[in-house]
Amino acid sequence: MTNLSSWSNHNICGSAPLPSAPASRAGLGAERRSEAGYTLVALLAVMTILAAFAMAIAPSAQQQVLREKEKEAIFRGEQIADAIRLYYRYRSGVLQQRGDAALPSSMDQLLEGVPIPGGSKKIQILRASAARDPLTIEGEWRFIRPRGEALIDFQQSVMFYAGNVLPQPRDPQIAQLQQFAVPPIVPLTNLGSQQPRPSSAAADEDSSGPFVGVASRSERASVLTFYGIEQHNQWIFTPLFRN
Numbered sequence: 001m002t003n004l005s006s007w008s009n010h011n012i013c014g015s016a017p018l019p020s021a022p023a024s025r026a027g028l029g030a031e032r033r034s035e036a037g038y039t040l041v042a043l044l045a046v047m048t049i050l051a052a053f054a055m056a057i058a059p060s061a062q063q064q065v066l067r068e069k070e071k072e073a074i075f076r077g078e079q080i081a082d083a084i085r086l087y088y089r090y091r092s093g094v095l096q097q098r099g100d101a102a103l104p105s106s107m108d109q110l111l112e113g114v115p116i117p118g119g120s121k122k123i124q125i126l127r128a129s130a131a132r133d134p135l136t137i138e139g140e141w142r143f144i145r146p147r148g149e150a151l152i153d154f155q156q157s158v159m160f161y162a163g164n165v166l167p168q169p170r171d172p173q174i175a176q177l178q179q180f181a182v183p184p185i186v187p188l189t190n191l192g193s194q195q196p197r198p199s200s201a202a203a204d205e206d207s208s209g210p211f212v213g214v215a216s217r218s219e220r221a222s223v224l225t226f227y228g229i230e231q232h233n234q235w236i237f238t239p240l241f242r243n
Contacts, residue, residue, distance in 0.1 A: 213238025
């Protein structure tokens with residue numbers, strides 16, 4: 001028969017002492033805090049890399065957005081130039097008007113279209129969307145008047161871009177309008193080899209009266225170039241210099 005003393009000694013000698021519960025929890029908590037610290041450092045490193053990458057691509061993304069707006073502005077501006085051509089052809093051909101009298105004096109006149117000869121309906125010559133400038137919040141085009149300073153400067157830039165040759169419209173009526181709307185200028189070979197800098201929007205361009213083209217009101221430097229010009233408000237859309 002085993003006595004109580006030997007049984008107690010057997011259990012005491014054969015069993016390993018168990019760690020205390022508080023010590024075990026403290027070690028586990030320290031390990032978890034260490035892992036959390038490493039995770040936070042890694043997260044901060046990733047966020048820093050992403051922030052640097054975003055800063056690097058931001059200018060490129062902004063330029064791409066502006067480039068698309070400029071393409072749309074050129075597309076709409078050329079539509080207005082073509083609408084002016086059709087409007088002038090109708091009024092000078094059917095109504096036998098010349099010069100300022102045959103030019104539009106408001107965007108609404110282009111949007112209304114021109115009457116079909118012999119009928120009561122009108123032909124649409126300009127879409128409503130083209131009447132809005134995509135480069136400005138207001139969306140209002142600046143009207144370019146015949147014989148204005150901005151038009152003369154643009155003519156000079158076109159000549160420089162075309163190798164000192166002024167493009168002549170194939171339409172004889174528009175060719176006559178060109179002679180009326182812009183005076184002849186001195187050949188650029190006599191002005192030196194540097195491209196002349198077109199002036200900014202002239203004050204008289206916003207006066208009322210007939211217009212022969214439109215330009216943006218945006219004064220920003222452009223991503224694209226239009227006849228070598230790198231500023232939005234110096235891009236003029238007119239039928240005068242189109243072959």
